[in-house]
Amino acid sequence: MDAGGRVPYRPSLTQAARPSTFEVAAVDEHGERRDVPVAGEHPLTLYVDKRELLTLMTLGAAPEALTIGYLRNQRLVESLEDIVAVQVDWETNSVAVTTRGGLADLEAKTARRTKTSGCGQGTVFGDLMEDIDSVKLPADATLTQATLYDLLDKVRLHETIYKQAGAVHGCALATNAPRHAEILMFVEDVGRHNAVDAIAGRMWLEREDGADKIFYTTGRLTSEMVIKAAQMGIPFLVSRSGLTQMGYEIAQKVGMTMIGRATNKHYLLFTGAGRFRA
C-alpha cells in the first residue's frame, strides 16, 4: 500500500523464471571428462496485443520484468499503468503483453532500427538519441568513495550465475547512503541489455525511483548503456569494464557521474566529478 492506503497498480503477471544453468559434458586439457555448468539461453518472442514484435534471446531468469523493462526502455509504453498483463509461456517460448490502449505509434517507432554496441538485444527502436536532451539527472546527489567501495565489495560477494557458468552479464541497482550501498536488485542475462531492461522493469513494478540509486554493470559503458541509465533517471553509473568514446560523450552531455574499471579499491572517474566525494 502507498501512503494513502491504496494498493499500487500491478499488471497481471506470470512467474515463469527458467532454471539458469544446465550441466554439459566437456573434456579438459588433461583428457579428463568434466560436467560443466553452462548458462541457459532461450528464445522469447514478444507479442503485444497479439502482434509479434520481436524475439529476445534470454537466460529466462526474469522474463516478465525483462518484457516490461524492454517496453519501457524502448519507450513503447509510457507507464506501468499502460500494461494490463504479461503472460510468459515457455511451451511456445512466447510472452503475450496486453496493453490498455494499444501501441498506437508502434509503426513509427519501429521504422528506424539501430543496432547498437551492447551485448544482447542490440536494437533500439526509434532514434537512439531521441529524448536524451530532456533527461534531467539530479545535480545535488552525491556519491562517496566509501559508498563506492562498499558497493564493489557487495558485488564481489554476491552469488552469481557468472561465477558458476560464465557467459552472462550482471546488472545491479543499489541504494546510496553516505558510507553504505545495498544491492536492491541483481539481474544476470546472456545479453547485458536484457539485464538492464529487467532492472528497469522491476523498478517500475517495485516503484523504485532512480534519483537516489547507483546502477552497476559488469558490461562495457557503450552509448546504449549510458542512454538507458539516463532514461531510468540514475545519476551514478559504475562498471567493472571500460567505456567507449560515445558512451563518454553522452555521459558528459547528460551530466552523469560515470565510473569505469571499478574493482576492489581501483576505479577511474570519467565524468560528473562534481557529484563524487573522494
Add this chain to the structure above:
Amino acid sequence: MDAGGRVPYRPSLTQAARPSTFEVAAVDEHGERRDVPVAGEHPLTLYVDKRELLTLMTLGAAPEALTIGYLRNQRLVESLEDIVAVQVDWETNSVAVTTRGGLADLEAKTARRTKTSGCGQGTVFGDLMEDIDSVKLPADATLTQATLYDLLDKVRLHETIYKQAGAVHGCALATNAPRHAEILMFVEDVGRHNAVDAIAGRMWLEREDGADKIFYTTGRLTSEMVIKAAQMGIPFLVSRSGLTQMGYEIAQKVGMTMIGRATNKHYLLFTGAGRFRA
C-alpha cells in the same frame, strides 16, 4: 589473379577506417588525473540501393568488410559478385551499398527480427535457425592440441585495441597446420558480432574458405556466434569465454568442434571431439 590468370572480382570499395582509440581524461582512486585511451564507437547507417536498412554502432576499423560480412551473414546477398560497390562516408556516418540485382526479397527477410544474445548487432533478420540444417562441416578436418596452443599463444601476443582501451571484442581467422596456426585476420569491434561479420566480409574479399581454418573469438559462444561460424563453413570454433546451452546444442547439431575457456594451456572441449587430437 586466380589459377586461370583471371583477376578475381572485387567490388568498388572505399578504405575508410577510423582511428580506433581516443584519449579521455579521468581521475583515479588516488585523485590523480590520467589520460585514458578509450575505444571509438560510431553510428554507421547502411543504405542498400539507396534504401535505409539499419544503423550499426561500430569501432569503424573495417567498415567496408563489416558491411559486406553483415550482408553475407544475414544472407541478404548470395555472393560477392552480387555487390557492385561499398562506399563509406563518415561525414554522414553512412555506407552506400550498390547491388547487382537489388535485394528482391528484403521485405520478407526483414519481416522477422530476432534479437540475439550476442554483443553488438544482436539482430538477425529472418529465422535464426533457417538454413542451419543445410550446413555441412568437413568431417575429415582435424585440430591438434599443439596447434590449439600455438593459436592461443599467437592470440596472446597479438597487439590489440583491447590491451590499450578495453571495451572491444576480438575475432581471428587462423590457418590450421599440424603443429602451427597463423592468424590471417584479426578484427576488433565494440560489438563482437561486428567483428565476426567483418571477418566474414574479408573472407569473401580474400577468397578464403572456412573448411581448413580455425575461428577464434574473445566473446561468449552463444547461439548466434555458433550459427555464424557454421554458415562460414569453419569446423573449429575456439573462445576464451564460456558458452550457453543453446550454443552447445547448435554446435552439436551441426557437428562443430567447439572449445571454450581456452587460454594459456587450459581449455574445455565441448563438442565435436572426433576432430580433435590431444
